[in-house]
Amino acid sequence: MRVLLVEDEEALAQTVKEGLTGEGFVVDIVPDGVSAVWAASEFSYDVVVLDIMLPRLNGYDVLKQLRQRKVWTPVLMLTAKDGEYDQTDAFDLGADDYLTKPFSFMILVARLRALVRRGAPERPVVITAGSLTLDPARRHVERRGVVIPLTAKEYGLLLFLMRKSGDVVSKAEILDNVWDAAYSGGDNVVEVYISYLRRKIDEPFGLQTLRTVRGLGYRLDADDPADGGVPPSGRPPSARR
Missing domain, CATH: 1.10.10.10 (Winged helix-like DNA-binding domain superfamily/Winged helix DNA-binding domain)
Structure with a gap:
């Protein structure tokens, strides 16, 4: 099982890698968001562990770009940001799971295995x-x-x-x-x-x-996208209420 670990804290990244390697995972580490988009797009992974606070490109933008590129690899957000809006934003962008720091290593392993079993069905962002x-x-x-x-x-x-x-x-x-x-x-x-x-x-x-x-x-029901036009006024409906 191959994991892409996106984490800019070197000591934490190495600790997590050593632990996951001991559990039978193969782990690649990248330290920033731009490298994460490139690696996840170019290589095949079973799961991505993605921090939010990253240099060059934050985790939200990484996730958004991956889903826009139709990279459906399961993503677990691993971060110190634990607000409910942080989690909502992550799931809306296409995250599969969310684990806050500090975390139990065995919980991380269990969740990664669950994501790998679930696989990566296509899930359009829009x-x-x-x-x-x-x-x-x-x-x-x-x-x-x-x-x-x-x-x-x-x-x-x-x-x-x-x-x-x-x-x-x-x-x-x-x-x-x-x-x-x-x-x-x-x-x-x-x-x-x-x-x-x-x-x-x-x-x-x-x-x-x-x-x-x-x-x-x-x-x-779904209409036929090719059938019909737009409102005569060209203006959107009212946003009241």
Whole structure:
């Protein structure tokens, strides 16, 4: 099992390499982000262990460039940055796991083995459903060349629906995945936000891709990206709410 270890602290890098070598891994070390992009793009690795705070190019940018180059090697972020937003950014950019320093070496080994077993299926950074595209890294939504501004809740709902594109999802599933556990209102809020989304992603484009499946829930279908145009005004839908 071949590992690319991206770490600029030489003592830590050598310690981790020695430990992983003892567990049967073959480890290459690079000390900066630019070298990491080159090595991961040019050679085949089973997993990449990537620090965030790196010289020349930080770990977030390394990860973003790798996924843009369609390098789908599993990536474990190994870093002292332990904020929830740091982790969210990493996962949105395509990270597979996240381990904070100081860490248990045996936990690191277990997680690396799990990533290797899982393999590296293709996972496009930009999610698409026909002509509708969503880039989690930039929180950017677009249809037929028109940028669609969304509120935070609309964005969360659309992200969930796009990840389930073609599947019917119930109100209960939507509430569980888009609203937090503290929400105590009724499920009518789902209907309200579905309506908001339709006004932004469908109606201005003359489409009906966000469908109600009577008695079951909702389904987001993919349209034909080559069919139809953009809103006559050329302006994006309103971002209110």
